[in-house]
Amino acid sequence: MKGFITFFVIALLVGAGEGGNLWANNITINEYDMIWSYDETITGADSIAFRINIDSGFGDNDSFVNTWEVLLADKELRKEFRSSIYKELDVRINNKTDGIYLVDVDAMLSPDVIGKTHILDTVVNTYTTTYRFDTSVLNAGSIWFMGQAGTPVTIVMPQGVDVTNISGIDNATINITDHAEISGFLREISKDRGEITLTLSRNTSFIKKEINASNVTSPEKTDETKPVVEMLSWIRDASIVVVGLVIILLIYVFRIRKK
Structure with missing residues (x-):
């Protein structure tokens, strides 16, 4: 994503020597919401620079x-990330963007960051944004994403929608x-900056499958419940007869005692 996190990390890594930074996007779309998870892997000298800049910037x-410095960095990440998204979803x-709402922003810096700054290892941070949709994605004609160019992305679509065209993804597989x-x-x-557009259509076969499943199970339920209904009806009729006989018997006994 072209947002604060990318630039924040770049700022933290200023002056780094040999190392690496991998940014992976995992997007899960449900009918009325979406979760976008970012996994950031920092290796080599970049991991040292990352710690040094947290220590100097927040400690x-x-x-x-220490833990307090990580918490301060985490808090700042959430704040600036949210601000960046509000500027451009x-x-x-x-x-x-009508009917799309940012519900939550979460940043979880790796606990491996805690400790001495000059440690050459791997740091994995996770960032997550959650959105809510007013309308069903199943009725959408397209969905668009903006992300960090050149980074890997995986998009999981919900059941009931077909992807008819993909643009903005290199080496795309479906x-x-x-x-x-x-x-x-x-x-x-x-x-x-990278942009993805998925052209969508409602999956009519999925809808028909639901209808067919409903039609198949309905007769079975009717057959299963028929004997029960008949038994209950018989019990009700028998109860009425028994109650009637009891009333007649009581009337008869009462008259005999009265005489």
Whole structure:
């Protein structure tokens, strides 16, 4: 995503030597919501630079990252990430942002960050955004995403919708089971910015399957409940007869005693 996190990490890594930074996008779409998870893997000298900049930016620059410094960095990430998304949402439905709401922003810095700054290892951070939709994705004609160019992306679609066209993903592959799953790499359209558009259509076969399943099970339920209904009816009729006989008997006994 072209948002604060990317630039925040770049700022933290200023002055880093050899190392690596991998940014992976995992998007799960449900009928009325979406969860976008970002997994960031920092390796080599970049992991040292990451710790040093947290220590100097949020701590006392003592070459040691403590829990409090990580919490401060985490809080700042959430705040700036949310602010960045509000400036430009990274998802659109039918090329509009109407009815799309950012519900939650979560940042979880790796606990491996805590400790001495000059440790050459791997740090894995996770960031998550959650959105809510006013209308069903099943009725959408398209869905659009904005992300960090060149980064891997996996998009899991809900059941009941077909993906008829994919644009903005390099080396795109689509796996279809009871839902569609698309993967590839965000194609660059400008510096650091990639955009994806999926053209959608409602899966009529999925709808028919639900209807057929309903039609098949209904007669079975009717057959199963028929004997029960007949038994209850018989019990009710028998109860009425018994009550009537009891009343007649009581009247008869009462008259005999009266005489």
